[in-house]
Amino acid sequence: MSKFYITTPIYYINGEPHIGSAYPTIASDVLARYHRLKGDEVYFLTGSDEHGGKIAEAAEKAGKTPQEFVDELSAKFMECWDELNISNDDFIRTTSQKHKTGVVKLVEKLKANGAIYEGEYEGYYCQGCEAFVTEKDLVGGKCPTHLTVPQMISEKNYFFNLKKYLPELERKIDTGELKILPEHKRNEVLGLFKQEIGDFSISRSSLKWGIPLPFDESQVVYVWADALSNYITALGYDSDDEKFKKFWPADVHIVGKDIIKFHCVFWPAMLMAADLPTPKAVYAHGFFTVDGQKMGKSIGNVIDPFNLLKEFGTDATRYLLLSQFPFGQDGDIKASQFVIQYNSDLANGIGNFASRVLSMAEKYFGGAVPAKNNELKNQVAEIWKSYTDALENFQVDGAISAIRKLNQLGDGYVEINKPWELAKTDETRLSEVVYNLLEVLRHLGLMLYAVMPETAEKILASLGQQNFYAQNFDLLSSWGVLEQNTKTEKISGLFPRIQ
């Protein structure tokens, strides 16, 4: 039994949870559930990034203190994950005491190891925003919100000596000691090393809403040093030694492609500087457009996960989001496609298959599993292989393809064998066919568990397999687990059609 530590990004909560944060969270949940089913000891972490100027600003706009503001929003995120049936083991908040002490210890360690030096940060500073702005933010040389010309000022900052760690880091990425996936993202990161990568500042004096720097309390730990640390502070870096030792390094950080550089360069370098192992893999997922356009409030095409949940329910929402395009690539989501796909894959596909198979068992055998038969053993084993291969490589969409294939195998098998005719002519053959169908349904349920846990449980329960996750996975995924005379029960309305 091995361990599996998987993380999502921690979301910057200056707004409500939306589909952009739900997507990687669901995908990570699928991977976490798969590994648990396999028997791995899993630690699945998500959380919220709650410091920084933007949050202070948003809080002020809402007439709240920053702490009140993030308390409310982080609760919203937790509620959303709860409704999506996310099985995270912890939800790390960067304003939590556990995190703060961890960050302080990490920064002290970096300082002690000589990885931090004092320097000057130069940039345009907008008095109105009370923050540094980049030239890109300016409109006609002025701050777009305050319509003033920002001043070029410099302040004392503490810098992280990134350069010192780059050659060793490049080697790790090159040799695959730190895997960056998908492949093209790895090339992108290696490309960064060919350009100049400058040291970055890990503190700010102009910010108030953050963690005070232990060796200079006039400064605050700058966001990235603060946020990235969550992956170790959640495990109790320097406070809960046992948990930390057991799960660190992370097996995979699931990240958005916008934050690759921070996760593949800054973060591993910081870890190296603190004498800690680097993560085994960073997996970057893609972004999506909605109906061909970038999702945005101004366009009005934002998809709210709570609305999807209301319309389709937890399991279908999970399925629909993950099946739009390959995980790890960009793609487009069409709102109109959801209903179509729900009906075809879930109602007509999985729901109907479960329904037809279980009612045959009921009708022809009085709801008892007939004698075993191995006719579909090899075909199902092959589909399992594509399923596990996909998930071992974080290809969540590949698992969905395997599920579809198994569903098709089952439906096709019904047509070929025509049980309704066998019922009149050949009782023995009928029992073989129905056994095979029930066993296919069991495998389908098992494969569904990672993606649609509630549906999986319903299907497996209908076959008398309530305690499936407590069992040995190799056995469980092999053919012929369903014992003769096991009681079956019909399910109704697994996925009712949507008109």
Add this chain to the structure above:
RNA sequence: CGCGGGGUAGAGCAGCCUGGCAGCUCGGCGGGCCCAUAACCCGCAGGUCGUCGGUUCGAGUCCGACCCCCGCAACCA
């Protein structure tokens, strides 16, 4: 010369790394079936794979040039 993604059937996508029958889902059309959630199965139509050139016995795939679209990202460290 900032960086990245992309252009393959009516729609959405895979295939390209590692060249060898152009594939999947939805939709359309036709047929079959009656176990099932008006579900399921089979077949058909539909593509000069963005353009031009090159390499090759063979190019969607490799090389070069060009055209066009999108993003720099989830509301913004």
